[in-house]
Amino acid sequence: MQTIEQRENLTPAQFIEEYLKPNKPVVLKASAPYWQERWTPETLKKKHGNHPVEVESNETYIPTRTRSMVPLSQLIDTVQSDSLDYRFRSMAFLSQVPDLQTEFQRNNHFGPYFKGYSEFRHQFWITPKGNTTHMHHDSFFDNLNIQIYGHKRFLLIPPSAYNRLYTRFFWESPIDPRDPDLKKYPRFAGVEIHEAFIEPGDIMFIPQLWWHYVITLDLSINLNTWAKSPYPAVREISSVMPLVPRLVLRSSYNRDKNLDGVGRKLYTFYARVFSR
DSSP states (O other), X not given: OEEOOEEESOOHHHHIIIIITTTOOEEEETOOGGGTTOSOHHHHHHHHTTSEEEEEESOSSXXXXXXXXXXXXXXXXXXXXXXXXXXXXXXXXXXXXXXXXXXXXXXXOOGGGGTTOXXXXXXXXXXXXXXXXXXXXXXXXXXXXXXXXXXXXXXXXXXXXXXXXXXXXXXXXXXXXXXXXXXXXXXXXXXXXXXXXXXXXXXXXXXXXXXXXXXXXXXXXXXXXXXXXXXXXHHHHHTTSOHHHHHHHHHTGGGTTOOOHHHHHHHHHHHHHHOO
């Protein structure tokens, strides 16, 4: 595995020139000192424990996850016990808890990292020790992931490996890069994997179209910001992808991941050939 670069005291202008434009991942060490252990499980439970949250479980792919509503205090008790029954991610949570939303807005200093971008999405995470995501990419969204509490391990694979990942619905892969089944997925052999570990106060930058698989090493709380990349950058970066996924990606730019009829038929045909 290749170790992802770690940089300290990187200015937004340096970040843009050295990592955002080249579409290159990096760990911005200690770049979010305000957020280091700012929202702990104990403080969230004490202040907002009665707030209902929608938790997820049993996820293989995004469409297969199951959801249920529990109080935030129950979620925190469950993840503190190292149970894998629940994990929580929400783009609505902050807006539902006004004081957290206000605190985030006052201390969200990451806009200059995405100069020229106009669409942003923020997501709040609570995940238990041992939780993993499936392998996926965030399409044309660049991702700054702030580690607030706990530690995570990130495994990233570049966009050029697309045809070796046995993709499902364009942005998901069934492969566990820690221990790939090369009899079932022989094309994955030799795929270049990049690795990073992050701790509270760090920011993990995941560029658009980079595949990633995330392992929670202990109870973790994160905030991530997705920024929709300008279309010229999407065209340039997607040029390393095979023709059909490239066309599908570009055609869905103004519809996110909701493909139109032609795009869906084209992708379905492509998937039958290359997902075997």
